[in-house]
Amino acid sequence: MSLSQALSDCAIKIDKIMETLLPKPEGIEAPLAEAMRYSSLGVGKKIRPFMVIQSSNMFGVEEKAAFRVAAAVEFLHSYSLIHDDLPAMDNSDFRRGKESCHKKFNEETAILAGDALLTTAFEILSDPETIDDSSVRCKLVNALAKSAGHHGMVAGQMIDLLGEGKHLSLDEIIRMQKLKTGEIFAFCMFAGGVLGGASNLHLNALKKYAYGFGIAFQIVDDLLDLEGTVDTMGKPGGLDAEAGKATLVAKLGVEEARHKAVLLINESVDALKFWGEEADYLRALAQFVLERQR
Amino acid sequence: MSLSQALSDCAIKIDKIMETLLPKPEGIEAPLAEAMRYSSLGVGKKIRPFMVIQSSNMFGVEEKAAFRVAAAVEFLHSYSLIHDDLPAMDNSDFRRGKESCHKKFNEETAILAGDALLTTAFEILSDPETIDDSSVRCKLVNALAKSAGHHGMVAGQMIDLLGEGKHLSLDEIIRMQKLKTGEIFAFCMFAGGVLGGASNLHLNALKKYAYGFGIAFQIVDDLLDLEGTVDTMGKPGGLDAEAGKATLVAKLGVEEARHKAVLLINESVDALKFWGEEADYLRALAQFVLERQR
Numbered sequence: 339m340s341l342s343q344a345l346s347d348c349a350i351k352i353d354k355i356m357e358t359l360l361p362k363p364e365g366i367e368a369p370l371a372e373a374m375r376y377s378s379l380g381v382g383k384k385i386r387p388f389m390v391i392q393s394s395n396m397f398g399v400e401e402k403a404a405f406r407v408a409a410a411v412e413f414l415h416s417y418s419l420i421h422d423d424l425p426a427m428d429n430s431d432f433r434r435g436k437e438s439c440h441k442k443f444n445e446e447t448a449i450l451a452g453d454a455l456l457t458t459a460f461e462i463l464s465d466p467e468t469i470d471d472s473s474v475r476c477k478l479v480n481a482l483a484k485s486a487g488h489h490g491m492v493a494g495q496m497i498d499l500l501g502e503g504k505h506l507s508l509d510e511i512i513r514m515q516k517l518k519t520g521e522i523f524a525f526c527m528f529a530g531g532v533l534g535g536a537s538n539l540h541l542n543a544l545k546k547y548a549y550g551f552g553i554a555f556q557i558v559d560d561l562l563d564l565e566g567t568v569d570t571m572g573k574p575g576g577l578d579a580e581a582g583k584a585t586l587v588a589k590l591g592v593e594e595a596r597h598k599a600v601l602l603i604n605e606s607v608d609a610l611k612f613w614g615e616e617a618d619y620l621r622a623l624a625q626f627v628l629e630r631q632r
Numbered sequence: 633m634s635l636s637q638a639l640s641d642c643a644i645k646i647d648k649i650m651e652t653l654l655p656k657p658e659g660i661e662a663p664l665a666e667a668m669r670y671s672s673l674g675v676g677k678k679i680r681p682f683m684v685i686q687s688s689n690m691f692g693v694e695e696k697a698a699f700r701v702a703a704a705v706e707f708l709h710s711y712s713l714i715h716d717d718l719p720a721m722d723n724s725d726f727r728r729g730k731e732s733c734h735k736k737f738n739e740e741t742a743i744l745a746g747d748a749l750l751t752t753a754f755e756i757l758s759d760p761e762t763i764d765d766s767s768v769r770c771k772l773v774n775a776l777a778k779s780a781g782h783h784g785m786v787a788g789q790m791i792d793l794l795g796e797g798k799h800l801s802l803d804e805i806i807r808m809q810k811l812k813t814g815e816i817f818a819f820c821m822f823a824g825g826v827l828g829g830a831s832n833l834h835l836n837a838l839k840k841y842a843y844g845f846g847i848a849f850q851i852v853d854d855l856l857d858l859e860g861t862v863d864t865m866g867k868p869g870g871l872d873a874e875a876g877k878a879t880l881v882a883k884l885g886v887e888e889a890r891h892k893a894v895l896l897i898n899e900s901v902d903a904l905k906f907w908g909e910e911a912d913y914l915r916a917l918a919q920f921v922l923e924r925q926r
Binding site: 367410421447453473479494545 | 655659660661662663664665668704715718720721737738740741743744746747748750751752754755757758760761766767769770771772773777778780781782783785788791792793794795799804808
């Protein structure tokens with residue numbers, strides 16, 4: 339099966355699981371459930387869930403566990419996009435090819451829907467339905483909290499906002515991207531390994547794949563943002579450049595940034611040397627990052 | 633020791649633990665840590681942590697475990713206040729006797745600090761440092777996620793916002809208060825029981841105490857809001873009434889609401905019938921709710 343077929347099959351399947359894990363729009367509070375569903379179901383390429391599924395497959399993890407953890411990560415990702423788009427943050431009216439959450443609903447509903455999606459991620463990971471072994475569940479909760487919170491993604495977002503119009507050094511920008519994007523990808527790879535009882539050697543290799551992947555992914559995102567339109571990107575292009583965001587593309591220039599992405603992807607693929615064809619989709623996914631058009 | 637002495641001793645101690653669990657303001661992202669610290673350290677009466685400590689004491693829980701869980705709850709509470717005060721939500725410039733987080737810093741920092749505090753709560757609960765038994769840690773994570781997310785507090789906040797200027801029924805208002813305030817108090821009581829291996833009979837009694845307490849607490853809050861000033865309340869009085877918020881005081885009138893609070897507190901105290909003097913601080917805390925001036 340081709341990567342794009344595997345990605346779209348996974349997206350359909352993960353959407354079905356996510357649907358069962360979200361609240362139904364009932365009671366006076368129905369708009370909360372509606373906003374949670376609007377911003378997480380039927381949208382996005384579901385690359386993070388795909389990564390969880392692939393790393394889980396490498397260690398023979400039971401499908402149900404892998405898909406529930408994958409859903410938790412996608413809920414967390416959806417929360418981060420909702421809050422990122424808020425007027426006080428990136429102030430983006432479009433996301434994933436449609437109106438952003440606060441435009442479709444309103445700002446307060448978007449804040450609460452993001453809060454609830456974040457909380458739901460931890461609810462799922464800690465649920466015995468996900469995997470029987472509570473020590474594995476705790477490891478997942480703790481790792482996701484570290485990847486997503488003040489040690490990870492939120493710190494990256496803070497630097498991103500503070501870096502607007504400032505001159506961050508190359509190292510500072512790389513650290514920011516690693517925190518903002520890389521840590522959650524690292525969690526996705528780590529999750530499959532932890533679910534499958536992988537060794538520390540293997541867990542570190544999985545995370546190494548993710549960090550290179552994450553920065554390359556961000557470089558390509560910034561290149562697309564520079565060229566993009568709502569049509570190809572699902573959000574207006576040039577917004578980040580307009581905001582004077584610190585990006586590797588702005589720092590290195592288009593050609594050198596693209597070259598850097600290629601090097602990072604080579605390193606990512608190299609980190610998978612412990613595995614054979616069971617890691618082929620992950621190798622293909624890394625190449626796909628360089629070629630993606632949106 | 634009097635209740636007020638025990639409360640203030642507990643507040644000092646919990647602040648010290650919280651301080652060690654928060655990030656230091658370092659690196660470019662320092663404002664994130666500053667905002668997390670500003671909104672959680674040295675402020676508030678720390679009633680929720682006190683409840684965790686008291687319920688833990690009833691079951692002989694090790695002090696370190698109890699205080700770490702208590703700190704996690706207070707971080708979660710601080711997150712909810714930061715997001716509640718945002719311009720799109722209650723738009724409150726003051727909180728706990730000083731400027732609210734978004735006034736002191738800015739809106740984006742407040743959103744991120746709230747997100748990070750919420751995430752930190754789950755990080756602490758899932759950490760083996762808190763308690764060795766991973767099944768207990770998972771129960772705490774899962775219960776807090778249910779109390780705080782779309783089944784609980786966030787749903788209550790959604791109803792609160794949607795109810796402004798509308799005529800909610802008495803039952804709807806009580807459900808809203810239970811979700812918005814009661815569920816976290818219920819978690820606090822439940823946490824001590826779970827840490828100490830309490831029976832389901834006892835866990836239910838602990839939660840029953842909390843639900844009555846929570847609604848009575850909210851009634852008194854609304855009464856104080858009606859009368860209050862920045863001086864006594866730490867935030868401007870009358871804001872909720874001005875916003876046309878659905879409250880039990882608005883629904884029942886001052887006298888009947890006060891009577892309802894007394895009945896609820898009696899029920900709360902009654903739920904503690906399984907315990908002797910080890911629950912005396914909780915009994916005193918319930919009475920204190922009726923008498924509090926701020």
